[in-house]
Amino acid sequence: MHAIRFRLVLNPLVIGGLLIVVLIGLASSHNAVHAATHATYTVIAGTDTPYGLGAMAFGPQTVKVHRGDTVTWQFMGFHNVHFAQKPADLVVVSQIDGKPVPEFNPAIAFPSMKPGDVYKADASSGVPLPEPGQSPEAALAAFTVSVVMDVEPGTYGYVCDLHPGMVGSIVVVDDKTQIPSPAEVAKTGKAELEAIIAAGDKAYMDLLRKFPPQAQGDTLQVSAGGQEGVAAIIRFFPESATILAGQSVTWTVPKGFEPHTINLPLPKDGRPSEFAFMMDSNKRPHVLPTDVLTANAKSGAEVSPDGNIKSGFLLPGQGFTLRFTKPGSYPYFCALHPNMFGTIVVLPAEQK
Numbered sequence: 257m258h259a260i261r262f263r264l265v266l267n268p269l270v271i272g273g274l275l276i277v278v279l280i281g282l283a284s285s286h287n288a289v290h291a292a293t294h295a296t297y298t299v300i301a302g303t304d305t306p307y308g309l310g311a312m313a314f315g316p317q318t319v320k321v322h323r324g325d326t327v328t329w330q331f332m333g334f335h336n337v338h339f340a341q342k343p344a345d346l347v348v349v350s351q352i353d354g355k356p357v358p359e360f361n362p363a364i365a366f367p368s369m370k371p372g373d374v375y376k377a378d379a380s381s382g383v384p385l386p387e388p389g390q391s392p393e394a395a396l397a398a399f400t401v402s403v404v405m406d407v408e409p410g411t412y413g414y415v416c417d418l419h420p421g422m423v424g425s426i427v428v429v430d431d432k433t434q435i436p437s438p439a440e441v442a443k444t445g446k447a448e449l450e451a452i453i454a455a456g457d458k459a460y461m462d463l464l465r466k467f468p469p470q471a472q473g474d475t476l477q478v479s480a481g482g483q484e485g486v487a488a489i490i491r492f493f494p495e496s497a498t499i500l501a502g503q504s505v506t507w508t509v510p511k512g513f514e515p516h517t518i519n520l521p522l523p524k525d526g527r528p529s530e531f532a533f534m535m536d537s538n539k540r541p542h543v544l545p546t547d548v549l550t551a552n553a554k555s556g557a558e559v560s561p562d563g564n565i566k567s568g569f570l571l572p573g574q575g576f577t578l579r580f581t582k583p584g585s586y587p588y589f590c591a592l593h594p595n596m597f598g599t600i601v602v603l604p605a606e607q608k
């Protein structure tokens with residue numbers, strides 16, 4: 257497998273894409289043929305805007321189908337589909353070649369179903385990973401997940417493992433029950449997601465007002481991301497700010513879906529990979545976090561003269577504080593989210 261040479265860049269979830277392609281290529285016959293009477297319903301998985309706001313929801317959240325109908329997911333953001341009641345752990349510690357190693361959960365990274373399979377409890381779709389040279393957008397567009405609901409009438413819940421709280425359900429009803437058409441379902445799904453984005457837009461403005469770019473007292477408060485219901489905003493508020501030498505910055509990750517990191521300085525040669533792909537001696541694939549996700553500083557630390565700080569994973573609800581004693585400009589980034597940047601400008605203490 258020459259694929260093991262690639263190190264994947266981009267998003268934390270941009271992992272093992274190569275393998276997925278290989279697996280799907282090997283396994284899938286793409287020959288799900290259904291009776292003409294069976295309908296196909298499309299559910300939209302998330303919606304990401306170019307300005308960092310995303311809807312962490314399936315639209316529509318609930319879709320009714322008849323037995324034998326197909327449900328297809330159209331991915332408009334980085335998500336997966338897992339037929340389970342609760343999400344799997346994102347990172348697990350595995351024995352790899354006799355050593356305990358934290359790795360991106362293979363149950364999430366790699367698919368256990370292929371397009372056109374009949375529903376099976378606990379099956380999961382894998383994640384929409386770019387192949388080398390492919391853009392994340394192209395990877396999303398090419399990512400196909402569909403399932404034939406040839407199962408007893410009832411409610412079948414599913415989750416996105418990447419965004420705990422992002423849940424959907426498929427209700428299978430008997431043939432006599434009238435249900436909305438695929439076109440109506442598509443319209444409902446779009447409207448549900450638009451409403452989430454609209455609420456997120458409003459929250460975005462509120463965050464700009466709520467987090468001014470100066471310290472209050474001796475500490476500048478920065479919101480690492482924003483959250484409004486199931487809308488997530490992948491930006492720092494404020495993105496740039498000015499403090500005085502000796503003051504601190506506290507980043508807080510709002511309760512919600514998205515973890516972040518605080519890393520400084522900016523990398524010299526492009527974005528570092530946050531995960532690396534490897535094969536163990538049994539030829540099993542693994543996706544391992546790299547050094548950029550490994551903490552080298554504790555909250556409360558003073559920024560060293562070379563300014564090399566890595567917070568490690570900051571989970572929703574967690575905070576991280578740094579004290580800046582030396583004047584200068586300190587750009588930083590989140591190692592999990594491309595385009596998530598901020599800058600702290602530190603002025604000498606006597607001036608403002």
Ligand SMILES: [Cu+2]
Nearest residue numbers: 516590593596
């Ligand atoms: Cu982030």
